[in-house]
Amino acid sequence: MKNQLWQTLKVAPTVLGASLLLAGAAIAEPAPQVTAANDSELQLINQINDYSQTSDDGLGQVDSVNQLRDVNPGEWAFEALRSLVERYGCIEGYPDQTFRGNRATTRYEFAAGLNSxxxxxxRLIANSQSVLREDIATLQRLIQEFEAELAALGARVDNLEGRVAFLEDNQFSTTTKLRGEVIFAVAQGFGDVPFDLNVLPGAPGDVTLNTSGGEAGEDTESITTFSDRVRLNFDASFTGKDRLRVRLQANNTANLGNDLFNSNGAARLAFDGPDENNVDINRLEYRSPRLGRFRFYAGTEGVDGDNLVQTVANPFFEASGSGSLNRFGRFNPLIYRTDTNSGFAINTEFSKQASLDVFYTAQDANLPEAQNGLFNGSFATGAQLNFTPSKATTVALAYVYSSDISGDSSVDFGDDNSGRIGTNPFGNAVTNAHRLGIQASQRLGERVNIAGWFGYAFAFAQSDAIGDDDEFDDAAILTASLNIAFLDLGKEGSVLGFIFGIPPYNLDIDNFNLVGATAGSDFDSAEDFNDIPLYFEGQYKFPITDNISITPGAYVLVNPNQNSNNSPIVVGVIRTTFTF
Structure with missing residues (x-):
């Protein structure tokens, strides 16, 4: 489109005149009019592009050029343009009645209006609509008088088009946007390696060896770590309202629960994933545009319950890179952590205030093997009702049914968020469960938000674990949390947050088998493992810039593995997050 405006303006009088001559049969004596030009002339006419249109919602049509205060009335050109505006409604302006133009000079603004x-x-001529002969003559005279300004306007547009063309030729993709997040984290854990029902004191003076975290009951070796996580999201859209996401991730952040605290998940950082910074596809998912009341979702990698619902009702602590420092503080683990990897969902919108999510997830949907595949292996299916009665209030009611038939130690409720007692009640036995949850978030004014959840699961064993007689055993597990966020405290965009909660807590501890218990010790019966685990977190996210934030904080687990004789677990963290 380069240089077309200037060339078009040179021939515009001729084109319009030719249009008039060809349409002579349609001219009436009282009000001479001209109809459409032929195809060759329309080809030239169509080169005149609309350079002055805007997309501002606040702009409206101006009924008369008298409304344009920036144009000096009384001059011939003003009167001529006024006549055209009143007849054809061809100039737009701000609601305050000022001419938009390009704000360079009055003549340049006038030229922009003339071009419009x-x-x-x-366009009227191209659509076979009539135009007065006198108006064509007026346009020809105005074009001659403002020839320099129109040419300058064309040069500026040509320059802009050139820059846009360069960006289009050199951009990564016309349909894909790249978004990234990088985390640097300094962390250190403190406390003893906790006992659980599979790691108990043996004879006096002895302890059962825990190969993953050292010897139970001994102090952990307090070592400061410095680690990272890198995510690159490639978000493609084919309609402007759908999204195909491919996420690449590299991570070397250690699992503190395994490395320090006897597989106790409460010690885990929200962003851990020790894979030695190997790059792999961490997420592959597609969200359709809304089709009437429905929206569809499908994912083959990195998909769990929290990805399949509209909300987890925890707006300031959900994100792993900028929310809670710990996995437990992000969302209800009994509902959204189902130990699956792929699935699909349908969201039905009843109104702006209510919607329903129905989802299905599978653990190893890609494997064509026995007890695997999309429908033959471990799975979870559920539904969630979402209510947003106002912008300040969100409530979600959820039900999930899960079945883990893998027959290995992955049977889990809450992804080991409190230790094996609360989240792995039957070891490697085939386990089914009904899970219920309520999640809610309430904004209190401009600077305070309160959110939380309550979850309950009824689990029952469908087989015997290795070495145990677990079949037909059952366990009730509950979890709860409450958090409060103080916003813009110290700086706009900052968040001072506190999280309190009960990680998954097994109410039916009598179903467990003790290993190596010593009579008279603090661990000689299952009842010794019936203390409620408690979780506390405090953090302050401080934005350095719009794309860099630093979050110092710490979290504490009291009564790990449901035993008050275990010392508290304490983890301090300084997390720096970069987004681009």
Missing amino acids: CLNSIE
């Missing part, structure tokens, strides 16, 4: 009228009239 020229475009409007050529």
Whole structure:
């Protein structure tokens, strides 16, 4: 489109005149009019492009050029343009009645208005609508008088088009946006390796060896770590309202629960994933545009319950890179952590205030093997009702049914968020469960938000674990949390947060088998493992810039593995997050 405006303006009088001559049969004596031009002339006319249109919602049509205060009335050009505006409605302006233009000079603004009228009239001719002969003559005279300004306007547009063309030729993709997040984290854990029902004191003076975290009951070796996580999201859209996401991730952040605290998940950082910074596809998912009341979702990698619902009702602590420092503080683990990897969902919108999510997830949907595949292996299916009665209030009611038939130690409720007692009640036995949860978030004014959840699961063993007689055993597990966020405290965008909660807590501890218990010790019966685990977190997210934030904080687990004789677990963290 380069240089077309200037070339078009040179021939515009000729084109319009030719249009008039060809349409002579349609001219009436009282009000001479001209109809459409032929195809060759329309090809030239169509080169006149609409350079002055805007997309501002606040702009409206101006009924008369008298409303344009920036144009000096009384001059011939003003009167001529006024006549065209009143007849064809061809100039737009701000609601305050000022001319938009390009704000360089009055003549340049006037030239922009003239160009808009020229475009409007050529469209009328192209659509076989009539135009007065006198108006064509007026346009020809105005074009001659403002030739320099129109040419300058064309040069500026040509320059802009050139820059846009360069960006289009050199951009990564016309349909895909790249978004990234990088985390640097300094962390250190403190406390003893906790006992659980599979790691108990043996004879006096002895302890059962825990190969993953050292010897139970001994102090952990307090070592400061410095680690990272890198995510690159490639978000493609084919309609402007759908999204295909491919996420690449590299991570070397250690699992503190395994490395320090006897597989106790409460010690885990929200962003851990020790894979030695190997790059792999961490997420592959597609969200459809809304089709009437429905929206569809499907994912083959990195998909769990929290990805399949509209909300987890925890707006300031959900994100792993900028929310809670710990996995437990992000969302209800009994509902959204189902130990699956792929699935699909349908969201039905009843109104702006209510919707329903129905989802299905599978653990190893890609494997064509026995007890695997999309429908033959471990799975979870559920539904969630979402209510948003106001912008400040969100409530979600959820039900999930899960079945883990893998027959290994992955049977889990809450992804080991409190230790094996609360989240792995039957070891490697085949386990089914009904899970219920309520999640809610309430904004209190501009600077305070309160959110939380309550979850309950009824689990029952469908087989015997290795070495145990677990079949037909059952366990009730509950979890709860409450958090409060103070916003813009110290700086706009900052968040001072506190999280309190009960990680998954097994109410039916009598179903467990003790290993190596010593009579008279603090661990000689299952009842010694019936203390409620408690979780506390405090953090302050401080934005350095719009794309860099630093979050110092700490979290504490009291009564790990449901035993008050275990010392508290304490983890301090300084997390720096970069987004781009």
